Amino acid sequence: MNHTGxxxxFLDTCHLIHAKGLVSGSGGNISLRCDDGILITPSGRSLESLKEEDLVLLQMDGSCTCPNGGIPSKEWRMHLACYHARPDVSALVHVHSSNAVAVSCxxxxxxxxxxxxxxxxxSMRVGELPLLPYMTPGSVELCDHVFPLIAERNSVLLANHGPLAVGRSMEEALNIIEEIEDEAKLFxxxxDRGIAMTKAQQNALPSHGLRF
Ligand SMILES: [Zn+2]
Structure with a gap:
C-alpha cells in the first residue's frame, strides 16, 4: 500500500471512529503502516475533523514530518513499540471508549x-484480554509493558485508560476494538449475572484470537 492510497x-477510519462514539474530544489515536513510514494522528486534535495535511508521517526511529507542523500523538512511542514487536501488522487503533474504560477501572x-x-x-477476535496496570500514557514504561503482550496477541486493555488493538488492516484492528467495547458493555x-463461555466452548471455535 502506498502513502497516497x-x-x-486513514481519514475515513478517523471519522468513523468518532462517528461510532469510540472517542470524544481529542482522545484516541490510530496509525497505519505505509510505504513511506507510519501515518499517525496528531496530538491534541479531534479525530472528527482531521484532514490530509494534519496527518503526521512517523519513521521507525521516531523522527516525523507533518505538512502543517503538527506533532504526533503523545502515545507515538506505544505505536512504534507495537510495530517493532509485530512486523506482520499494518494498523493500530487505540481509543478511550466508555465501556472498555469503565471495565479497566x-x-x-x-x-x-x-x-x-x-x-x-x-472469543475468536479477542479471547482472554490482559489488563496492564496504570502507567503514564506515552511513557517508556508503558511501551516496555505493551511490547511483550502485543508480540503475542492482538489486543490489550490499559487500566484507567482504554483498549489498544493491532491488525493486518485498519478494518481488522477496528473490528477488535469494537468487539472489546461491546463485550465490556455486556459485562x-x-x-455478576453473566455466564461466560467455558474453555471447551471457546476451544471448539475455529480460532481463538491471540494472533491471526
Ligand atoms: Zn490513550
Whole structure:
C-alpha cells in the first residue's frame, strides 16, 4: 500500500471512529503502516475533523514530518513499540471508549482476563484480554509493558485508560476494538449475572484470537 492510497483510508477510519462514539474530544489515536513510514494522528486534535495535511508521517526511529507542523500523538512511542514487536501488522487503533474504560477501572479486575468471554465473536477476535496496570500514557514504561503482550496477541486493555488493538488492516484492528467495547458493555450490563463461555466452548471455535 502506498502513502497516497493510505491517506483516504486513514481519514475515513478517523471519522468513523468518532462517528461510532469510540472517542470524544481529542482522545484516541490510530496509525497505519505505509510505504513511506507510519501515518499517525496528531496530538491534541479531534479525530472528527482531521484532514490530509494534519496527518503526521512517523519513521521507525521516531523522527516525523507533518505538512502543517503538527506533532504526533503523545502515545507515538506505544505505536512504534507495537510495530517493532509485530512486523506482520499494518494498523493500530487505540481509543478511550466508555465501556472498555469503565471495565479497566474496576476494583478487583482480573489482570489475565479483564472481560469475561461471553460470545463466540469475542472469543475468536479477542479471547482472554490482559489488563496492564496504570502507567503514564506515552511513557517508556508503558511501551516496555505493551511490547511483550502485543508480540503475542492482538489486543490489550490499559487500566484507567482504554483498549489498544493491532491488525493486518485498519478494518481488522477496528473490528477488535469494537468487539472489546461491546463485550465490556455486556459485562457492565450483566454484572455478576453473566455466564461466560467455558474453555471447551471457546476451544471448539475455529480460532481463538491471540494472533491471526
Ligand atoms: Zn490513550
Amino acid at each position: 493510505s491517506i483516504q483510508l 474496576m476494583k478487583d479486575a482480573d489482570s489475565s482476563c479483564a472481560i469475561p468471554v461471553y460470545t463466540p465473536g469475542y 457492565l450490563l450483566l454484572g
